[in-house]
Amino acid sequence: MTETAPHEPVIEFTNVQKVFPGHHALRDLSFGIGRGELVSVVGVTGCGKSTTFNLILGLFPPTEGSVRVEGHDPHAEFDWFRRRMAVVFQDARLLPWRTALQNVRTGMKFAGIPKQEWDGRARDWLSRLGLAGREDAYPHQLSGGQRQRVSLARAFAVDPEIILCDESFSALDEITARTLRKEFVELVRAGGKTGVVITHSLDEALTLGERILVLRPPGHLADEVRVPAGSDPEVLAELRERLITAMNPEGAE
Numbered sequence: 001m002t003e004t005a006p007h008e009p010v011i012e013f014t015n016v017q018k019v020f021p022g023h024h025a026l027r028d029l030s031f032g033i034g035r036g037e038l039v040s041v042v043g044v045t046g047c048g049k050s051t052t053f054n055l056i057l058g059l060f061p062p063t064e065g066s067v068r069v070e071g072h073d074p075h076a077e078f079d080w081f082r083r084r085m086a087v088v089f090q091d092a093r094l095l096p097w098r099t100a101l102q103n104v105r106t107g108m109k110f111a112g113i114p115k116q117e118w119d120g121r122a123r124d125w126l127s128r129l130g131l132a133g134r135e136d137a138y139p140h141q142l143s144g145g146q147r148q149r150v151s152l153a154r155a156f157a158v159d160p161e162i163i164l165c166d167e168s169f170s171a172l173d174e175i176t177a178r179t180l181r182k183e184f185v186e187l188v189r190a191g192g193k194t195g196v197v198i199t200h201s202l203d204e205a206l207t208l209g210e211r212i213l214v215l216r217p218p219g220h221l222a223d224e225v226r227v228p229a230g231s232d233p234e235v236l237a238e239l240r241e242r243l244i245t246a247m248n249p250e251g252a253e
């Protein structure tokens with residue numbers, strides 16, 4: 001393989017439809033994400049971002065079409081994926097009666113990591129995320145940003161191939177969000193992970209993703225934008241306008 005060869009596909013949607021009772025959430029959605037890519041998925045509320053996310057996670061099957069992750073069906077082989085994918089949600093979803101350390105350990109327990117590794121890995125990841133010394137704090141004793149740091153530590157500690165974020169930085173103040181996004185990108189890159197970040201924030205998508213997929217209601221791919229590394233503000237402003245046009249449910253196809 002040459003350096004310019006396309007990434008090996010890790011996530012592939014082919015003509016995916018998802019129909020909920022009374023709602024057609026995704027219509028004919030096809031896209032691919034390659035190994036080691038960091039891709040953002042943007043779109044207005046209700047365009048099907050979380051549905052896409054849940055399909056990747058295998059929480060439910062598509063109504064039609066095919067979803068493949070690492071060549072496997074994530075719904076049919078849910079257990080196979082436990083160690084391979086990790087998730088960071090908008091709210092940190094920590095167990096309130098467990099400390100930061102215990103929350104990170106619990107993630108590894110569910111992923112089937114050997115017990116003797118839990119403590120060391122949890123401490124290491126909490127420290128990498130700037131929480132050394134706060135291992136024994138309970139979620140209510142931490143700020144929103146720190147809780148999300150625990151949630152990131154929990155995800156990375158599993159050492160997954162794929163890391164998925166659904167609006168993970170959206171509820172944070174902009175300063176905290178910026179810092180965490182930057183750290184997130186560094187950790188994804190350093191670990192050679194594949195990252196998928198679902199967000200309604202264009203700034204977030206432009207900061208995070210080298211490639212942006214734009215979904216438009218009713219659930220299809222409206223555009224796909226590459227963000228060249230180190231783009232200057234003018235280029236980013238142009239890309240932003242293009243994303244807004246593509247996202248707009250009223251816009252021309």
Ligand SMILES: Nc1ncnc2c1ncn2[C@@H]1O[C@H](COP(=O)(O)OP(=O)(O)O)[C@@H](O)[C@H]1O
Binds near residue numbers: 023044047049
């Ligand atoms: N379990 C469900 N039952 C019925 N409708 C749903 C369900 N989940 C999502 N939807 C609908 O599907 C559409 C897409 O939802 P979602 O994927 O959550 O959008 P987004 O995350 O982009 O805001 C929305 O109109 C939503 O109301």
Ligand SMILES: [Mg+2]
Binds near residue numbers: 049050051
């Ligand atoms: Mg959503």
